Structure formats: structure tokens, C-alpha cells
Amino acid sequence: MNSPLAEPQHIQNTIRQNVEAIQSRMNEAVERSTVATIPPRLVAVTKYAEPEWIEALLEIGWRDLGESRPQLLQQRAAQYDRWPDLRWHQIGQLQRNKVRPVLEANAIIHSVDRWRLLTRINDISGELGRKTPLLLQVNIAGESQKAGFDPAALLEECERLRAMDACDVLGFMTMAPYTEDESLIRSVFRGLRELRDRIREKLRNDFAFAELSMGMTGDFEIAIEEGTTMVRIGSGLYSGLERRSVEEG
Ligand SMILES: *Cc1c(COP(=O)(O)O)cnc(C)c1O
Numbered sequence: 001m002n003s004p005l006a007e008p009q010h011i012q013n014t015i016r017q018n019v020e021a022i023q024s025r026m027n028e029a030v031e032r033s034t035v036a037t038i039p040p041r042l043v044a045v046t047k048y049a050e051p052e053w054i055e056a057l058l059e060i061g062w063r064d065l066g067e068s069r070p071q072l073l074q075q076r077a078a079q080y081d082r083w084p085d086l087r088w089h090q091i092g093q094l095q096r097n098k099v100r101p102v103l104e105a106n107a108i109i110h111s112v113d114r115w116r117l118l119t120r121i122n123d124i125s126g127e128l129g130r131k132t133p134l135l136l137q138v139n140i141a142g143e144s145q146k147a148g149f150d151p152a153a154l155l156e157e158c159e160r161l162r163a164m165d166a167c168d169v170l171g172f173m174t175m176a177p178y179t180e181d182e183s184l185i186r187s188v189f190r191g192l193r194e195l196r197d198r199i200r201e202k203l204r205n206d207f208a209f210a211e212l213s214m215g216m217t218g219d220f221e222i223a224i225e226e227g228t229t230m231v232r233i234g235s236g237l238y239s240g241l242e243r244r245s246v247e248e249g
Pocket residue numbers: 045047068091092175216217218232233234235236
């Protein structure tokens with residue numbers, strides 16, 4: 001093991017190397033893509049990260065962090081409030097009774113997966129006098145265990161978005177099935193982009209919904225080739241590091 005003094009430097013170097021490796025793979029995917037022109041924003045998912053790893057991410061300049069549990073997001077937003085330009089992203093399922101703390105942390109919500117939740121966010125945002133940036137999560141693959149709007153139903157009902165005047169619907173989010181089948185993964189990412197284009201057409205707004213949040217450690221290159229603007233990457237940032245809980249057995 002490293003000496004206690006060397007540890008923070010080791011963590012920072014490891015994370016910096018991982019980030020750089022991912023960024024160069026991102027750039028190569030942009031080169032291959034026929035729809036992407038610039039690399040997407042990299043949201044560093046911290047749900048498995050030790051506090052020291054988060055410190056390292058912040059030290060090397062990372063300012064977009066993602067959490068899946070609202071309670072942890074709220075706690076960490078308070079813990080790291082000395083970084084004023086730090087932006088939290090809520091990426092995991094959100095219950096209606098957890099909306100307020102997530103809004104108070106100024107998070108971008110990627111996982112708005114049903115109308116009732118969207119309405120609740122709109123109501124509380126109105127009450128707080130703000131416009132909340134969010135993405136609608138769509139279950140493109142129609143997996144029963146996954147959350148998200150049904151794509152056909154969302155297209156059908158998209159006029160309802162016009163009433164959400166305390167929400168800034170930036171775009172859409174999806175997760176690909178957990179599979180080795182690249183063509184299936186690609187069809188899911190492409191499906192989200194095409195759904196976005198159809199909703200744009202229907203609402204007659206060519207510039208709306210600019211953001212697509214798709215791609216994780218295992219599939220971000222395919223997502224970039226299909227035009228994602230935000231990737232949510234966790235485990236790939238920390239390879240070579242061991243979680244304390246694991247080390248301690
Ligand atoms: C955990 C998580 C990620 C990151 O997954 P990795 O495979 O670790 O990159 C991305 N999106 C969501 C919604 C997650 O829950």
C-alpha cells in the first residue's frame with residue numbers, strides 16, 4: 001500500500017489518467033460519428049466514489065457530478081458547497097417526496113420518468129420561483145424492470161410539456177440494456193435521438209431538447225456515435241482504485 005501521505009497524490013494521478021483515457025476515447029468516437037461534432041459533457045458519477053476520489057475529481061477541475069440517490073446528493077451538495085460552480089446531476093430514480101431537497105441542491109434532474117413526477121417538480125419549482133433544468137427519461141427498449149416514459153405514449157402526449165412553465169426540459173435520457181449486443185445498444189440510443197426529432201417536429205420547435213443523456217462506462221462510445229451530449233460515467237473513472245469498504249473486508 002502507499003504511505004498515507006502519498007495516497008491523495010496517487011488517487012489524483014490515477015483519476016486524472018482515467019479521465020484522460022476516457023476523453024481520448026470520446027474524441028475518437030466523435031471523429032467516427034456522423035451526427036456528433038463536439039465531445040459530450042462528461043458527468044462524473046460519484047455513487048461508488050470514496051470522499052477522497054470526489055476531492056480528486058474536484059482538484060483536477062471536474063464540476064459536473066452525478067448521484068443516483070437523492071439523499072446522498074443532498075448530503076454531498078452541502079458537503080462540497082465550497083465549490084460554487086459545482087453542478088450536481090440527479091441520475092437515479094426520484095420519489096415525489098424527495099423532489100424538494102434535490103431542487104434545493106440546484107441539481108439537473110436526468111431521471112424524470114413519469115408525468116406525476118414532472119408535475120410535482122413543476123409545482124415546487126413554481127413555488128420556489130425558479131425554472132428547473134431536467135431531462136425526461138425514456139424506456140426506449142421497453143424493459144419491464146426499467147423506469148421511464150413509454151416512447152409512443154410520450155410522443156402522443158408531448159403537448160403536455162407546454163404547460164410545464166417552471167421546468168426547462170433540456171432533452172431526454174435513456175439507458176441501454178445490459179448486453180454485449182452492440183447493435184441492440186445502438187438501436188436504443190438512435191431510437192432516443194429519433195424520438196427527440198419527432199417530438200421537435202410535433203411541437204414545431206427545431207431547437208428544443210438539445211440535450212441527450214446517454215452512455216455509461218460500458219457503452220459511451222456507441223452513445224457518442226449516435227449523438228449524445230452528456231455521458232454519465234462512474235466506474236471507468238476509478239479503475240485502479242480500491243474502495244475502502246472492500247479493502248477493510
Ligand atoms: C451508475 C449509473 C451510471 C454510471 O455507470 P457506470 O457503468 O459506472 O459508468 C450512469 N447512469 C446511471 C443512471 C447510473 O445509475
